[in-house]
Amino acid sequence: MAVQRRIQEAEGLNLVPVMNLVTILIPFLLMAAEFVQLAVIDSTLPQIGPTKPMEEEPEKPPLNLSLAITEKGITVLGADAVLFPDGKPEAAEGEEQPPTVPCKSGGACTGVDDYDWKRLTSILAQIKDEYPDDENVILVPDSRIKYEIIVKAMDASREDVDNPGPDGKPRLLFPYVVIAGGAM
Amino acid sequence: MALKKARRQKQGSDLNITSMMDMMTIILVFLLKSYSTSDVSVAPSDKLQLPTSTSKKAPKLAVNLVVAKDKVVVDGLPVLSLTQEPDEENPGQMTLAVPDDEMKGPVITKLYDRLLEKAEAAKALGEQSGNKEHEFKGEILLQVDREIPFSVVRSVMYTAGQARFGQFMFVVYKSE
Secondary structure, three states: OHHHHHHHHHHOOOOHHHHHHHHHHHHHHHHHEOOOOEEEEEEEOOOOOOOOOOOOOOOOOOOOEEEEEEOOEEEEEEOOEEOOOOOOHHHOOOOOOOOOEEOOOOOOOOOHHHOOHHHHHHHHHHHHHHOOOOOEEEEEEOOOOEHHHHHHHHHHHHEEEEEEOOOOOEEEOOOEEEEOOOOO | OHHHHHHHHHHOOOOOOHHHHHHHHHHHHHHHHOEOOOOOOOOOEOOEOOOEEOOOEOOOOOEEEEEOOOEEEEOOEEEEEOEEEEOOOOOOOEEEEOOHHHEEOOEEHHHHHHHHHHHHHHHHHHHHHOOHHHOOOOEEEEEEOOOOEHHHHHHHHHHHHHOOOOEEEEEEEEOO
């Protein structure tokens, strides 16, 4: 009995100073804690001014990839025409009216998730296969398109998350985004 | 019985804080993990909900332009209010817009004046320091609510562009 009590007393470490320290540390850490992680997406203004004369003739015509975001879906424009990444003329639908990536629900898009981002990314990945050196994309959203959708379109055109490259990182598609205003 | 009581009184002074200590240690670890070293901070509210994005680029310190659902704020100071206006193309629905009397062509005048001040100040500061790193590069952090229509974003971006801010950094929440 006596032995047991001695052991018990020996175990009683005085934790009060540590406790004091921790109690003071916690408010400070709480103040500096971030509960949401922030990131940024870089974008520049479209260059306004006299166009520079081409110094050298490019081997391929420039891509000038643009995405027109409307309430009906997203139209992929490359070199002023709807680009058919399937390449073959027989794959072309012939019609130019419907957007390249229509909304999942068919008609007007109801929300962010109604846009077919996966399909857009896969189309852009095919374009990237043909133009591996091109890194720019121009977004031309409609006036009523919400900012959230524009950000999502930037995400979809930046990288192919579902198909990571050999290094395990998502494959970069068109990371340099320019937002064009359209007609004011 | 009396003996037991006496012993309890003798030991009454030391409270068993070990379990509290355990809890505190765990909280400490979690708080340390979420310790923020970033220069940029947002004050989330129901008027300002940033979109989420897969972007991983860390924010840099720059002029902070906030477009919330009700107002436009530059570096913490409100510049103008946004109003609900009837949607021209979609009768019966309302859309957020910059009031017409604040606009001069495509430029939002109050915002332009404020941003130009900021640009001049940043430029002067950059010249004074003589350090290439602090040179004015026209960088601006844009915190825009996810519901803002593009027409407003476009006016804000155009105005910022006119006030010599050409490098936009759209602040977003990092998705997990």
